[in-house]
Amino acid sequence: MHVLGSVGQNSVVGGTVGMLPIEHDDPVNAKILAISEDKIEGFVREPFEEIANHSGVGADVVMARIAAMLRAGTIRRVRQTLLATNLAEGALVAWKVPEDKIDAAFDWMFQHDPFSGHVVLRSTDTLRAGSDYKLWTTVKVPQGFSLEAHCELLAKKVDAERFRLMPAKGIFTLGVGHVRRKMIEPGSKADQPAKMIPVQIVDLSEREWDVLLALKREFAPEEIKASPWVARADEAGVSAEEFYRVAEELNARKIIGRFSTFLEHVKPSVGGVRVTRFNALFHWAVPRGREIEAGGEVGRHHILTHCYWRDAGPEFKSVNIMAVAHGTDKQLLLDHKTAIDRYRDWLARESEN
Numbered sequence: 001m002h003v004l005g006s007v008g009q010n011s012v013v014g015g016t017v018g019m020l021p022i023e024h025d026d027p028v029n030a031k032i033l034a035i036s037e038d039k040i041e042g043f044v045r046e047p048f049e050e051i052a053n054h055s056g057v058g059a060d061v062v063m064a065r066i067a068a069m070l071r072a073g074t075i076r077r078v079r080q081t082l083l084a085t086n087l088a089e090g091a092l093v094a095w096k097v098p099e100d101k102i103d104a105a106f107d108w109m110f111q112h113d114p115f116s117g118h119v120v121l122r123s124t125d126t127l128r129a130g131s132d133y134k135l136w137t138t139v140k141v142p143q144g145f146s147l148e149a150h151c152e153l154l155a156k157k158v159d160a161e162r163f164r165l166m167p168a169k170g171i172f173t174l175g176v177g178h179v180r181r182k183m184i185e186p187g188s189k190a191d192q193p194a195k196m197i198p199v200q201i202v203d204l205s206e207r208e209w210d211v212l213l214a215l216k217r218e219f220a221p222e223e224i225k226a227s228p229w230v231a232r233a234d235e236a237g238v239s240a241e242e243f244y245r246v247a248e249e250l251n252a253r254k255i256i257g258r259f260s261t262f263l264e265h266v267k268p269s270v271g272g273v274r275v276t277r278f279n280a281l282f283h284w285a286v287p288r289g290r291e292i293e294a295g296g297e298v299g300r301h302h303i304l305t306h307c308y309w310r311d312a313g314p315e316f317k318s319v320n321i322m323a324v325a326h327g328t329d330k331q332l333l334l335d336h337k338t339a340i341d342r343y344r345d346w347l348a349r350e351s352e353n
Contacts, residue, residue: 020064022072024263029069031055032062033261040259043251045229045244047259066261067224076264078219081257089147090140091167092310094133095160105135105158115141115150122281130316133164166310170196170292172299173307184302187339194299194307196292197254210236211246279326280333283319295321297347303336
């Protein structure tokens with residue numbers, strides 16, 4: 001059940017004290033979040049001003065609202081994202097774990113493994129290839145370490161019977177914008193196919209790493225202010241201009257993702273409002289050699305938060321295009337999948353004519 005309403009929080013910004021709405025569905029917050037979740041691409045010198053320009057909300061209000069939502073937990077983090085697939089070896093991993101041990105395996109990976117990111121228990125509506133792999137995680141290891149060896153150690157720790165590594169070969173869509181996707185109709189898509197970003201590990205200098213580490217650190221509420229990178233430049237031991245120069249070079253090398261606010265989408269807010277309920281993984285098996293074309297056509301659909309080329313192997317019927325969508329209505333998510341399938345069927349018929 002959804003509990004709708006507004007909740008206020010004491011906030012001190014710019015010397016003023018007031019009650020600010022902190023739910024994601026507040027009209028002003030929704031305008032801000034529709035941009036701040038995933039529309040600020042790459043590195044920008046004034047991210048909060050950029051959010052203000054695109055949302056039509058004043059910069060001071062943008063900063064005050066984001067800080068208030070971050071303090072309240074509506075926003076769980078604010079940070080510059082990186083295309084981590086280009087910085088460290090990583091993969092989506094499917095785990096086959098005995099039913100009586102799967103909860104313990106989930107808890108251990110979620111709480112204790114520093115290299116595991118997303119940890120999700122998945123179910124399928126019908127019995128199909130791979131449906132006995134119910135635990136899915138993302139795993140990244142530092143350069144010089146073996147992803148396979150780490151997963152073998154994890155498998156022993158949680159008594160997994162098998163695991164399947166699925167590293168990304170290309171990225172078509174990456175950006176979790178829950179608020180702006182609430183009103184998207186099934187079949188809504190961009191005018192052009194999504195362009196694939198190839199995955200390739202890059203080497204960085206010590207100075208580049210210093211800037212990158214300062215750049216990606218999460219923002220505390222008190223850091224939500226104009227010119228936020230000046231303090232990060234001090235942290236990295238460089239001037240502001242040098243920080244900007246290095247960050248913009250990293251951006252040109254496709255290492256920088258987006259400046260993003262991430263909503264708490266697992267638990268309800270303090271007011272009982274949920275951002276989303278379902279996290280759906282869709283996948284397709286396309287002919288070898290057609291992955292870039294097919295991924296571009298799938299990835300152009302607006303509902304998708306992620307779309308990758310990953311080879312799953314024969315245990316999963318050789319699916320190789322994977323996409324994720326979030327929502328509060330399961331049937332609506334399935335309708336989105338049906339719309340994508342119909343579009344792909346139409347493309348296939350057109351190519352035959």
